[in-house]
Structure formats: C-alpha cells, structure tokens
Amino acid sequence: MAPSFKLLPRTTIKCYSEATYRSKTNPECPVSDPLRKRLAVAIEACQLADAVLLKHFNRLKEVKHKPDAGLVTEADVESEQTVQSFLKKHYPHDAFVGEESGLQSGADATSGRWICDPLDGTTNYVNGFDYFGVSLAYVEGKETLLGVTTIPRMGRTFHATKGGGSFLNGERISVRMTKSRLSECFLATGFSYSVGPILSKQMKLFETMVRSTTAVRRPGAACLDLAFVSAGVFDGFWEYDLQPWDLVAGELLVREAGGLTCNERGQPYSIDSTGVIAGSPKIFEELKGRILEN
Numbered sequence: 240m241a242p243s244f245k246l247l248p249r250t251t252i253k254c255y256s257e258a259t260y261r262s263k264t265n266p267e268c269p270v271s272d273p274l275r276k277r278l279a280v281a282i283e284a285c286q287l288a289d290a291v292l293l294k295h296f297n298r299l300k301e302v303k304h305k306p307d308a309g310l311v312t313e314a315d316v317e318s319e320q321t322v323q324s325f326l327k328k329h330y331p332h333d334a335f336v337g338e339e340s341g342l343q344s345g346a347d348a349t350s351g352r353w354i355c356d357p358l359d360g361t362t363n364y365v366n367g368f369d370y371f372g373v374s375l376a377y378v379e380g381k382e383t384l385l386g387v388t389t390i391p392r393m394g395r396t397f398h399a400t401k402g403g404g405s406f407l408n409g410e411r412i413s414v415r416m417t418k419s420r421l422s423e424c425f426l427a428t429g430f431s432y433s434v435g436p437i438l439s440k441q442m443k444l445f446e447t448m449v450r451s452t453t454a455v456r457r458p459g460a461a462c463l464d465l466a467f468v469s470a471g472v473f474d475g476f477w478e479y480d481l482q483p484w485d486l487v488a489g490e491l492l493v494r495e496a497g498g499l500t501c502n503e504r505g506q507p508y509s510i511d512s513t514g515v516i517a518g519s520p521k522i523f524e525e526l527k528g529r530i531l532e533n
Contacts, residue, residue: 270403274384277330278400281353281375281387284325288318288357288373289391292364296392302365310361315339319357322375326353333377338484351379354510356484360460369393374462376487381510386488388466397466397492405469405496414498414519415471421525424474424518426455427464431480441479444533451529461515465489468517469496475518475526479503486515499523505531 270278295314303311319337326335334352353375358364360371369392376386388397397412399405405412418424426448431437449455456473458464462485464476469492478485487510490500501507503514505527518526 270400274400274403277377278385278387278398280326280329281377281385282389282396282398284322285373285375285387285389286391286396287325288322289389291318291321292358292371292373293391296364297367299365310365311339312358312361312365314364315358315361318373319355322353322355322357322373336484338482351377351384353377354484354487356462359462359485360458363459368459370458370460370463372460372463372466374484374488376491378487378510383487383491383510386491388462388488388492390463390466395466397469399469399488399492399495401491401495403495405492407466407470412470413496414468414493415474416497416519416521418474418519419521421451421522421529422453424452424522424526425472426452426518426526427467427473427476428455428457429459429461429464429478429481430457433480437480440533444530447533448529461485462489465515465517466492468498468519469493471496474522475516477503477514477516477526477530479514481513481515483510486512490515490517493517501527503530 292314299312299314301313305311316339319339323335323337326333336352337355337357339357356374358371359374364371372388372390374388377384383401385400389395395407397405397407428445430441445455461478461481464473466489467473468476490508493500498517499520500515500517502512503516508515516527516530
C-alpha cells in the first residue's frame with residue numbers, strides 16, 4: 240500500500256522559512272547551515288513559481304511549439320523569470336540554467352549553479368491535467384547538493400539535500416521496500432518528443448515492461464515521476480532523451496530516499512546524463528537488467 244501524506248490545500252502556497260525547515264528536519268542530519276539556507280530559498284523560489292502557474296492555469300493566452308521539445312507557454316516563461324529573479328536576490332554570483340533561457344551566469348558564477356525546470360509537464364498543464372510542477376536543483380561542480388520539486392495543484396513540496404534525506408511537506412520519505420520482484424512492480428516512464436528511431440525503441444521497451452510488471456504509467460513529467468519514486472508510490476522509473484533540468488533534482492530525491500540510480504546505459508548517473516533508471520534497491524538490478532537487454 241502506498242504511504243499517505245498530509246497534503247496542503249490544492250490552491251494554497253505555503254512558503255518555508257529557514258526556521259520552518261529546521262523544525263521539520265532532523266537537526267542532527269549532516270547538512271551545513273549555508274546549505275540549509277539555500278534549501279529554504281530554493282523552496283520559496285519554487286513555491287513563488289507555483290503561484291505563477293496557478294494564476295495562469297486554464298487561463299493561457301498563447302501556446303507555442305518548440306522543435307522536438309513539446310509546448311511552451313507564457314506560464315513557463317514567467318515561472319522561470321520568477322525563480323531566477325528570486326535566486327539572484329539571494330545569490331547574485333551563482334549561475335542559473337533554465338529550460339527556457341539556457342545558461343545565465345551571475346557576476347562570476349564561482350559559487351555554483353542552479354538548474355531549473357519552471358514547468359515540467361507543460362502539455363499536461365495546457366490541457367488542464369494537474370500532473371505538472373516546478374523543479375530546481377543546486378549543483379557545485381558535478382555534485383548535486385539540493386533538489387526541490389513542487390506540485391502546486393496537489394499541494395506537494397518535495398525536497399532533498401545531500402546526506403540529509405528526502406522529505407515531502409516536511410515529513411521524511413523513502414522508496415518502497417516491500418516488493419522484491421519486478422513482476423510485482425508499479426513503474427513509470429516517459430517518451431521522447433522525437434518521432435524517429437528513439438521513440439520506436441522506447442515503445443518496444445514499453446511493451447516489454449508492461450508484460451513484465453503489474454503496471455506501467457506514463458504521466459508526462461519526469462521530475463514528478465522521480466519524486467513519486469522517492470515517496471514510494473512508483474517502484475521505479477526510466478526515461479531517455481532528457482535534459483539536466485528534467486533529472487537533477489529528482490535523481491537526488493530518489494537517492495536520498497534510499498533508492499538507486501544509473502544513466503540509460505547502466506553507468507553511474509551524472510548531471511550530464513541524458514537518461515535515468517531509478518528504483519528501489521530491492522528491484523533495481525532486475526529493472527536495470529531488463530531495460531538494458533532491450
């Protein structure tokens with residue numbers, strides 16, 4: 240049975256202060272004070288972006304198509320600008336990488352960089368489907384130090400810090416450890432926007448996995464799919480042909496929730512990876528093996 244959580248009202252934006260973060264996490268966890276502060280800022284930035292998305296939800300004026308990258312709306316752009324502006328006030332020297340704007344550096348970009356998906360699940364959003372959200376990660380070098388994913392219409396805020404665990408609305412979460420065979424598992428995946436050979440390969444693998452598991456879902460937002468793996472809803476997730484902003488925060492959520500990850504070739508995941516396989520330790524090797532053999 241999937242765990243239950245205390246949820247925020249669907250249209251309520253709850254901003255976390257640093258003090259609130261401290262009170263809701265283990266005070267003994269090995270998270271430095273500077274990282275705690277960054278996390279509080281990141282959560283507030285995402286929830287400010289949530290407010291933007293809720294403002295435009297079912298009220299869009301313009302929807303455009305990006306080549307091989309799906310849809311983009313004024314909500315995507317305003318959400319990203321909101322996150323970037325808020326982060327710049329607090330960390331003006333950090334670099335910023337956004338899905339809509341690309342790499343935008345601060346004064347010297349020596350501190351680190353933020354990687355943001357301002358609206359993951361744009362097609363869902365455009366069509367009034369609540370499965371969309373905001374994802375933000377902070378990276379130094381090749382190391383992800385924190386990640387936040389919010390789902391505004393569901394009132395959910397996921398966060399993780401390196402070595403500090405994963406949380407949903409302030410409560411500790413973990414991957415599901417009750418299933419030990421792939422045949423028992425409830426998985427999620429996604430498909431490429433490209434309609435060439437990559438999609439054909441993905442559809443073949445999808446059929447294989449449907450026949451090998453209890454069920455496979457394709458909700459259409461990788462950041463959220465990974466967050467739900469970290470919360471023990473999905474037992475595993477895989478997808479190819481992605482960008483860093485699709486993966487970085489969610490991959491940390493899974494690892495800090497006790498899960499395992501690798502890239503689409505079965506090699507160690509890095510922030511430059513273009514795909515991911517993620518899941519509970521009990522089924523990860525079987526999941527990875529089945530995917531790689533196809």
